[in-house]
Amino acid sequence: MSAARNLDRTLAALADPTRRRVVELLRERPRRAGELASAFRISAPAMSRHLRVLRTRGLVEEERVDDDARVRVYRLRREPFDALSLWLRELEAFWSDQLEAFGAHVAKRRAEAQRGTR
């Protein structure tokens, strides 16, 4: 059940407006931690906590750039988002199947009513 567990972790990590916005920004391109902090009205330590949540749950990864060990760039990892897309597609299929069944039921009732009035 590790796919489900990972999905729960992904959803939980995204259950915060700031972290969702961080993910939005990282969709465009990788960014430095400082750049992310300044894009929000929150302190660097607060941003760092959000990034840690995203990192420990596997949504982002960090890498050092150039020769400067102090500079870290955050980028999205593809896997958790692929798994999430797959699950959301399955949920869409679930409700599409349900609405299809509902449509068939309405059509059946209408046909019965038409037979009754003939």
Place this chain on the structure above:
Amino acid sequence: MTFRSSTDCVRATTLVPADPAAAFALFTREVDLWWRRGPRFRQGLGRSSVMRFEGEEGGRLVESYTDEAGGAFEVGRIKVWKPGDRLVFEWRGHNFEPGLVTEVEVRFERAERGTRVTLEHRGWDRVPLDHASRHGAGASNAFSSMIGLWWGDLLTSLRAHAKSREGA
């Protein structure tokens, strides 16, 4: 890298041959007749059951079990009940943490040859963080049950879904 535009809402829509008032009545009062059966669609892991909207606003959507063990599962409270127009109810999986609910909204709009029914399922953004962290202890979790059931026959259902779209 491509992503869905929205991760916190799933939408489905269909056109049914009835006016909005009749479509709303059939959707709610005859829910058990059209709601698909089996472990993929009902909560009781294969137990035979009856689905029912009890009451109107403030009422609830319930799945009652018709086997010897009996009992019932409350899927969620009815939040909006506007016949012929709009229905909103909460949606819980049977092993969600207490207090964790998602939400389903169904809109009925008059169309040229019937009613356009649009369903939105949302609320993933309410999954609390500590919820996921409790997995290690073997505690119940929000989505694993639904996912477990769906994951298993994922390919089958996706294929069937694609086929039904081809035929449509």
